[in-house]
Ligand SMILES: Nc1ncnc2c1ncn2[C@@H]1O[C@H](COP(=O)(O)OP(=O)(O)OP(=O)(O)O)[C@@H](O)[C@H]1O
């Protein structure tokens with residue numbers, strides 16, 4: 001009996017040992033991987049250097065308010081070469097010069113630095129060498145068919161480039177021409193889109209005259225595309241953000257997916273869907289022309305333009321859509337055919353376009369049917385409202401193997417822009433404004449400039465298409481400032497506005513504007529906010545260099561445009 005009890009005890013102890021061993025092994029097997037993760041979690045608490053988020057990995061992230069996407073290291077402010085004090089001094093210099101302007105428009109030829117120099121004679125003399133040489137000026141491989149005839153200017157072998165004397169005279173001539181332009185347009189009446197469309201609508205579609213859309217069109221004029229103080233501006237966002245979508249159609253222009261939404265009360269919106277998260281950085285081996293468009297960049301660009309006081313970006317707001325009820329069920333047959341259910345059971349579509357419109361780069365609802373996007377008010381185009389598309393003279397080559405002319409010629413502004421009468425009006429300084437704006441938002445993709453020619457000569461450039469801006473926050477692409485660096489002309493009024501936002505804290509203003517007026521979260525991560533402050537200083541540094549070379553009055557121009 002004792003022996004039996006001893007054996008039972010032994011086998012019990014034995015089983016207990018085996019069980020404990022089993023538990024220990026199981027414990028380690030299951031626990032090891034978790035404890036293995038712990039150090040990684042700890043590491044992730046430390047700031048990592050900013051790295052490229054690859055296109056493939058980011059597509060797997062959720063596309064609603066992806067603020068959870070790994071936050072990267074806050075960059076320390078890169079020093080620009082200019083101090084706060086110097087920027088203040090520059091402002092004083094510019095301000096004084098502006099109050100002390102002479103009326104250049106009434107100055108006769110005798111006041112030219114060289115009274116024998118005239119623009120006509122200069123062109124005539126230079127054109128002599130040009131007659132047979134067409135290849136030199138044919139930039140058609142860079143651009144789509146350019147209908148406008150550009151002036152031709154070439155130089156003899158002995159004189160490879162424009163000489164210093166002619167450059168000086170040409171600069172003076174530009175000041176003179178823009179002063180004259182200011183005089184001619186000082187009393188221009190402001191024209192709005194509603195007035196341009198009124199008569200035709202009254203005849204063909206009188207009901208449209210009573211829509212909120214028509215009311216908004218009254219605030220889109222030749223100088224700016226909205227008025228922040230108007231009730232129309234405030235109302236507009238309700239339609240873009242919440243208006244019931246009645247039709248979803250693909251927009252045929254452009255190279256990436258964009259959906260035209262029919263909204264209530266006559267509005268139409270241009271939807272750019274979520275593609276990548278806020279901390280996406282364009283891979284450094286990607287060219288600007290293959291960069292994927294970002295909905296948050298469209299939204300951020302609108303706010304930056306508004307804070308800078310240009311008011312040239314048609315209003316945009318973020319919207320959370322239901323991919324099925326807002327898009328699929330309202331889609332045209334052509335668009336609807338590209339919808340499918342992904343292996344993760346999400347509704348997706350890819351549409352038709354030349355970049356990223358395939359099943360590998362589909363736009364998917366996630367989580368569930370939800371999809372974020374930017375919705376921009378669509379401005380009309382009709383027989384009364386004619387748009388003008390100007391090939392940007394500083395456009396990039398859009399080829400990996402080729403550089404554009406402006407990249408190889410430091411005198412490009414003198415030889416191609418200043419001599420071209422097409423720029424002898426507000427367009428020249430609108431282009432400088434655009435250069436500053438594009439530099440701030442990091443937009444390399446300004447292939448064309450758009451304006452509404454039905455407004456006449458005094459028509460502002462519209463700032464459209466910023467889907468490829470905010471591509472990098474750790475790099476400032478100085479080449480975007482080439483028009484300013486080459487031409488060294490800038491508007492007094494723009495300078496004053498840049499300085500005002502600089503003093504008030506540029507990124508703070510942008511970030512407040514986003515917080516107050518934008519529904520989507522964290523449109524610009526801190527790294528981008530730091531970058532825009534830094535870039536504003538770099539613009540001042542560029543202007544300082546221009547001023548050192550050409551004096552304040554040689555650089556700053558008042559063409560009457562606010
Ligand atoms: N808000 C708007 N109102 C009216 N027309 C617009 C608006 N936004 C864009 N467009 C028109 O649609 C065209 C294409 O839009 P957008 O440039 O945004 O597309 P994209 O795919 O980026 O084009 P690309 O690849 O050629 O740069 C513009 O050039 C302009 O003519």
Ligand SMILES: [Mn+2]
Nearest residue numbers: 445465467468
């Ligand atoms: Mn584009």
